[in-house]
Amino acid sequence: MPRKPDPTLKPAILEKVTLHLLDTKLEDVSVRSLGRVLGTSAYPIVYHFGSRDALIDSVVEHLADTVCHAALDPGADRAALGDYLVATFGGLGDPHRALAARLTFELGSVEALDGRTRHRGLHRDRVAAVTAWCLAHGYDAAAADRAAHDAVMAARGAQWSTIVDRERTDADAALRAIADRLAAGASVPAA
Numbered sequence: 001m002p003r004k005p006d007p008t009l010k011p012a013i014l015e016k017v018t019l020h021l022l023d024t025k026l027e028d029v030s031v032r033s034l035g036r037v038l039g040t041s042a043y044p045i046v047y048h049f050g051s052r053d054a055l056i057d058s059v060v061e062h063l064a065d066t067v068c069h070a071a072l073d074p075g076a077d078r079a080a081l082g083d084y085l086v087a088t089f090g091g092l093g094d095p096h097r098a099l100a101a102r103l104t105f106e107l108g109s110v111e112a113l114d115g116r117t118r119h120r121g122l123h124r125d126r127v128a129a130v131t132a133w134c135l136a137h138g139y140d141a142a143a144a145d146r147a148a149h150d151a152v153m154a155a156r157g158a159q160w161s162t163i164v165d166r167e168r169t170d171a172d173a174a175l176r177a178i179a180d181r182l183a184a185g186a187s188v189p190a191a
Contacts, residue, residue, distance in 0.1 A: 010048045014062045063100035072129040074136035078183035085175040089155040092162045
């Protein structure tokens with residue numbers, strides 16, 4: 001009868017898998033291949049996480065806990081809005097932040113097909129934070145929601161562009177430009 005794996009190994013497994021995913025496509029990852037990366041069988045992975053998908057979700061949560069702790073005060077100024085957008089969608093020169101962004105796109109796409117809603121919920125939370133900022137800065141409710149949705153979609157576009165073509169994209173500058181446009185009220189329709 002095999003012994004149960006040491007429960008203190010779970011954080012070490014998460015960190016090793018995170019490092020492995022920095023240069024591995026998600027589609028090439030299986031419980032068995034991860035066991036080889038860890039120098040063990042698949043058993044500790046299944047014991048601690050249950051499945052490959054649960055492990056990948058745990059990696060995303062681990063990355064979110066370590067790289068993305070931004071909050072947006074609705075009363076904050078334009079510079080703080082820019083800082084929020086950069087903290088949430090930028091900083092992709094850091095390999096862990098770039099991995100978090102890449103996995104968010106990959107998993108969000110798959111999630112849309114299989115009925116899960118974690119990434120959709122995170123996306124809506126970001127839109128809600130920017131909507132609250134817009135409302136606090138004079139947008140009417142409909143314009144605030146529209147501007148926030150457009151801003152978050154533009155931020156995701158800047159993020160994805162950086163992942164795909166890092167040499168030609170400066171996500172942080174694009175994110176600050178989005179904040180400038182929101183602060184200028186560019187999305188508020190004329191009366």
